[in-house]
Amino acid sequence: MLLHVNEPAELSKELLALNKPKGYLVTRSDDLGRKTVYELLPEWAFTEGWMPIGRLDLESKGLLLFTTNSKINHALTTPKNCIKVYEIWVRGHVSDEHIAEALNGVQSPHGLLKALKVEKISTGGAKTKLKVVIDEGKNRHIRRLFGALKDSKFGTPLKVLELSRISIGSFNLDIKSGEWRYLLKDEEKTLISHLHKT
Incomplete structure (x- = not known):
């Protein structure tokens, strides 16, 4: 610049x-x-x-x-020191129950994975666009968090298809x-x- x-x-x-x-x-x-x-x-x-x-x-x-x-x-x-915000596309229908689970946290081999905030932005076909806020960043944190949740219709894991970080702190x-x-x-x-x- x-x-x-x-x-x-x-x-x-x-x-x-x-x-x-x-x-x-x-x-x-x-x-x-x-x-x-x-x-x-x-x-x-x-x-x-x-x-x-x-x-x-x-x-x-x-x-x-x-x-x-x-x-x-x-x-x-x-x-816990710095808020990071992401926009993601998830394959599968993300329900209010999924969002509640993501906020409560999901146990994984990498420890507890959770989000501070999950907001549904839009849906398209069998995909859901979300805004996700976290304050830590374990390896592949968001992908693993949603991968631990199951699509209620098909019983398959949710899959993050696209992930974009849009802010770090301020x-x-x-x-x-x-x-x-x-x-x-x-x-x-x-x-x-x-x-x-x-």
């Missing part, structure tokens, strides 16, 4: 945001030669050690923050897929200050 000299907005030196498309691994390198998120960032992001804050799996997309500051990384990934995704930008200093301050209120 280019700023003109007369623009007052000051850029963060600590945080940058990427809108990750599907098909990119959140890792510095891959033995199988698959695409990584660093291919979408300038070369200096790799060489200067900008690290992703949290993860999005290969098939997931949306907001990914990077930092070189380990304290910020830790603060944003500590459970910062909302506002860039096109595959693009990145620095956070503004004000955005960084707001994001960090909100951590202490959650």
Whole structure:
């Protein structure tokens, strides 16, 4: 993102945001030669050690923050410390009972998986679009949470077909897929200050 000299907005030196498309691994390198998120960032992001804050799996997309500051990384990934919001498409009819189960939590080999909030946005055919809010991020948290629930009509597990992270804390995704930008200093301050209120 280019700023003109007369623009007052000051850029963060600590945080940058990427809108990750599907098909990119959140890792510095891959033995199988698959695409990584660093291919979408300038070369200096790799060489200067900008690290992703949290993860999005290969098939997931949306907001990914990077930092070189380990304290910020830790603060944003500590459970209960930071709200993350996702929009997902689920195969199957998501009922009020499913939503109640997701809010109460489901036991899994990875511990208790639960959502803070689940809101039904729309339905299309045998699919349901949801907005899901969580405050921790176990590996494949949302996919496993809904995969533990059964479609009442067919008895098959619900399956997350699409997953997109749209916000982390106070910062909302506002860039096109595959693009990145620095956070503004004000955005960084707001994001960090909100951590202490959650």
